[in-house]
Amino acid sequence: MKHRRVSLGKTTRPSLSGILPRTRLFELLDEGRKGPVIWVTGPPGCGKTTLVASYLDHARVPCLWYQLDEGDADVATFFYYLGLAAAEHDDGRHERLPLLTPEYHAGLNVFTRRYFQDLFSRLERPFAVVFDGYDEVSAFSPFHEVLREALRELPPGGCAILTSRGDPPPTLARLRANRAVSMLGWEELRLTREETQSIVAQRKRNITEEALEEIYAKTQGWAAGLALLLEQTKIGGSIADSPDLSTGQLVFDYLAGEIFQKSGARTQDFLLRTAYPAQMTIGIARELTGDENSGQILAELHRNNFFITLRQARPEPVYQYHPMFREFLRARVQEVYSKDDRRTLQKTSAALMEAAGHPEDALALYRESHDWDEMARIIAGHAETMLGQGRGETLRRWIEDVPPEVQNRHPWMVYWAASSQAQLAPREARLLYEKAFELFRAQPQPDRAGVILACSGAMDAILYELDDFSLMDRWIAVLDEASRSGASFPSPAVEARVACSMFSSLTARQPQRRDIGQWIQRALACSQAAEDPNLRMYVALLAALTMMYTGVFGMALTLIESMRRLSQQPGVTPFSLTTLKNVEAMYYMLTADQERCLQAVREGLEITRATGVRTWLFQLQVYGYGAALGSQDLETAAALAKRFEVEVASAGRFNLCLVHHFQAWEAMLRKDLMRALQEEKTALRMAVEVGCPYFEVLCRLALAEILAECGDERKCVSHLQQLRAIVREIDNRHLEFACLVGFALIAIEHGRQRPGIRALRRGLALGREYGYRHFLWWRPDAVARVCAHALEAGVEVDYVRDLIKRRGLAPVGRASALEDWPWMFRVQTLGTFRLLKNDAPLGLSGKAQKRPLELLKVLLARGGEQVSEAQVTEAMWPRIEGDSAHRSFTSTLHRLRKLLGEERAVLLHEGRLTLDRRYFWVDAWAFDQALGEIDAAFKHSRAGPDASRVENLGERALQLYRGPFMATDADEAWSVQPRERLRSRFVRAMTDVGRYWQEAGEWQRAVECYERCLEADPLAESFYRHLIVCHQRLERRAEAIEIYNRCRKALAALGIEPAAETRALYAKLA
Helix, strand or coil: CCCHHHHHHHCCCCCCCCCCHHHHHHHHHHHHHCCCCCEEEECCCCCCHHHHHHHHHHCCEEEEEEEHHHHHHCCCHHHHHHHHHHHHCCCCCCCCCCCCCHHHHHHHHHHHHHHHHHHHHHHCCEEEEEEEEEHHHHCCCCCCHHHHHHHCCCCCCEEEEHHHHHHCCHHHHHHHCCCCCEEHHHHHCCCCCHHHHHHHHHCCCCCCCCHHHHHHHHCCCCCCCHHHHHHHCCCCCCCCCCCCCCHHHHHHHCCCCEEEECCCHHHHHHHCCCCCCCCEEEHHHHHHHCCCCCCHHHHHHHHHCCCCCEEEEEEEEEEEHHHHHHHHHHHHHHHHHCCCHHHHHHHHHHHHHHHHHCCCHHHHHHHHHHCHHHHHHHHHHHHHHHHHHCCHHHHHHHHHCCCCCHHHCCCCHHHHHHCCCCCHHHHHHHHEEEEEEEHHHHCCCCHHHHHHHHHHHHHHHHHCCCCCHHHHHHHHHHHHEEEHCCCCCCCCCHHHHHHHHHHHHHHHCCCCCCCCHHHHHHHHHEEEECCCCHEEEEEEEEHHHHHHHHHCCHHHHHHHHHHHCCCCCCCCCCHHHHHHHHHHHHHHHHHHHHHHHHHHHHHHHHHHHHHHHCCCCCHHHHHHHHHHHCCCCCCHHHHHHHHHHHCCCCCCCHHHHHHHHHHHHHHHHHHHHHHHHHHHHHHHHHHHHCCCHHHHHHHHHHHHHHHHCCCCHHHHHHHHHHHHHHHHHCCCCHHHHHHHHHHHHHHHHHHHHHHHHHHHHHHHHHHHHHHHCEEEEECHHHHHHHHHHHHHHHCCCCHHHHHHHCCCCCCCCHHHCCCCCCEEEEEEEEECCHHHHHHHCCCCCHHHHHHHHHHHHHHHHHHCCCEEEHHHHHHHHHHHHHHHHHHHHHHHHHHHHHHHHHHHHHHECCCEECCCCEEEHHHHHHHHHHHHHHHHHCCCCCCCCCCCHHHHHHHHHHCCCCCCHHHHHCCHHHHHHHHHHHHHHHHHHHHHHHHHHCCCHHHHHHHHHHHHHHHHHHCCCHHHHHHHHHHHHCCCHHHHHHHHHHHHHHHHHHCCCCHHHHHHHHHHCC
């Protein structure tokens, strides 16, 4: 409780006694409040603070008072104490204002704006916020930018009053130019003759008019000078003997010395013994002076305006000497007391200030007395609290005040110096953690807790730096040894953080380790009892990240969902919320859910924009980029890439590796092979330099695929061999899945069918078992080819079909004729016409559907691509012309799309219709392709195709040809030409197959081939002739004659006789 009360001396308006109301200036301040900023400037001792405090009493304006000092140069300290002040004005309805912790520093302006918007909204209008003593803050501090943003947020009815010995800083130039700042300077602050007379009368000094004129002439309106002269006359001094008074410390010291010398010994002793504390309670004064009447003495000094201010009246009075008077007293102590006595007084004052909750003041006094060990003790005792308050800069300055040789005697001081910079300057922090580690270990009795924490800190610094993971090896070995030796931890929370450092480092650097899961469980278990929801979120979200990197997405999602619920609790910081969004974005990127990923990115960026927490800004945008690439949304990907290109310049090599990998991915999707090669080479180089096996594998896999497409098989194989050596050591099923699928595609398409199919079986089995449907090099055309190979080989058919559906893969190349592909629409045109949607018959009964179906049939008859409106209207409405034909065309197209239930299935572009082959499998198209493959097999092979290929090709064609094209529409003119074309090609191709078996002496197989051909087309006379020849060679005369009779009977149905060539064969049989 003491800490809170004494701290509030800094944030409490001075309590005034016997002050002259300066109504002349009150009117100026009333006008200035419309500004809404008032800058009160003047020399020390001119009454700036007194004026503002008395004006606020007079105007009855609610006020938040803040006394600035040199410690506010650390803006985190400023926000910390300002938050305490705001808490005193709060009615209990609001949460405490946020602390400026490291994650906010990169977005300090945003944090400041949000902070003051919140603060000002809590204050009842009209209100004033006073910043007293602006000149105390270093000119090089970011405090000045902070205050500029704060003043810009003042609402109507709000006013800021600032006191300073100097003019406003350059940062406020725009506000001054906009006339938002009213200036009240030395000319206005000078006491007038009338005010001087009033003060003299108030002090009950009976002096002549002549003496008053002399006083006014000497003081020139300087309030401090007037107070000193009046005090001098009180103790018998002469005004005439006093020098002319300027406003400086030297004149003040002269007059104060005169007064001091003539004060009683008891008062002198009291003043000197209380010279060191920056502020004091009655209890502190009593301890320093030994005077039981300290309360009465302080009250009397204040009542007599003896350069002492009552900073706080309740619940315990807190007094503060005027800065000029305090400087005078400290100088007098230097003259009067011996060195030892001074040090004793400083140490006693420091101890009391520390006990009162003012470690800053205690440290300043210990620094003056060069009591370094006491400084080290205070720093060690307050460092963790300071870091929790975000005051790392202040902590760092404290430590820098201690000589290096003393720091080396106190390893914890070096450790806290490292911790104060861990997030903002990770490289410098890592070097300090290394130094602390060595110092802890070098002690006669090594500090095991210090060793472990320094090790953990070094790991975290490396992870923040994201530039060289090989540095982790040393620290992983240290924690391994500590774990084996049963090292204890100061608390479960510390153990949780150390375990986090370990599993994160192992994942990044040594993913082959089998104990990563044990460290995760250890961290989660230790964090469960923590009251701080932010620690639980930190541990769980890092665990989720690690699980994603190891391919365990289900467990990662469970943790993410749990943290979403926890994030609703009070006290969760913006840093924790942005970390949650960052992890969500990564999860959805890796699981190919672009919509949810971009939603998480937007929410994370909104938190960043609103709070200034920029820790994950770069990663959020990169994950959004990756998600867009995974969905082939190249427009969104390009927009996101442009947004983060500014941050690339300052990114560590790990992040650069990820960016270059994604840029190579984008180039491949854009068919820019050379750029992809260049970017992926850069990505691989950085992955190797960083020392991250996971990304080395991803980059080598991508590079192997690029090189395969470039035709560089030797280098492609080299990268595949190297990644295989890494992957076989890593327990990562997702990485293994991606590598096996990538290898399978390269192998199969380069003629290595058996190892390719073997890899495909293993990879797709993993995909099915773990539900994988994506990886960070997903190229739809390549994966579609993999799926086609799998379906042709009968590998994991159900999983592959599901994968195709979920990812919306479009068939490419041979896959466009693959019947096992999970087509949305299947159309049977050979034999009986059938239309299926998602493998279920589409209801086609009813007159209303006749015309839409006919349109579909016409399109199929014309090849299904680039069919003009004119061709359609000529086929369907030959007797209608002009607008009527167009209206019929448009109406029927609309009805066809409605019947199909998929607008994109039938495309209309520049008056031409196309059936989108991503949605349709048509037996005629597949049949055409099969016949083309038969033709190619016989034309392009000198030795001829092998028997198994001929058999497979022939079987495929026979399975597809179930009868003539559009047999039920034989009378339609549009169906004749495609029907005859397909029939002719069928006969020619299957004759080639039959002849192959004949020439090979496989007469029985030839017979079986021709018989099946006749089942499909009983009127194909050439097949009968070939059968007769085959039966002759097999010495089956009766069967040959029977074939001829079948032929004659079939042709008779058409009213024709067998051809002469056929009859000649029969004649030979007779």
